Amino acid sequence: VQLQASGGGLVQAGGSLRLSCAASGRTFSSYVMGWFRQAPGKEREFVAAISSSGGSTYYADSAKGRFTISRDNAKNTVYLQMNRLKPEDTAVYYCAAALLPKLWRQWVSQDYDYWGQGTLVTVSS
Secondary structure: OOEEEEOOEEEEOOOOEEEEEEEOOOOHHHEEEEEEEEOOOOOOEEEEEEOOOOOOEEEOOOOOOOEEEEEEOOOOEEEEEEOOOOHHHOEEEEEEEEEOOOOOOOOOHHHOOEEOOOEEEEEEO
């Protein structure tokens, strides 16, 4: 599967953005999906993940209550709605996919098989 992330940009603190990740292929609904981010000089970190059906979602503590992950399997797209953004949310955001069954620890980047190219989110103070 090929992934294309979009929706990043410059936003003021307290604002919102919605990231999208479009997937190619006809088997998108078979993949679990995740969002990670990497800030300058820092390691890539988990943000959120969603099961193949969308029935289960998982969030990093930093994202809980502010971000919402969702997916539309008919459109082969996963979303990350980000509200009440903070300057520390500034990073390149990556979407990732994993095909189960396999070991899938949602927060572990090595457990994902495919990655998008990333989209930059900059939050100004």
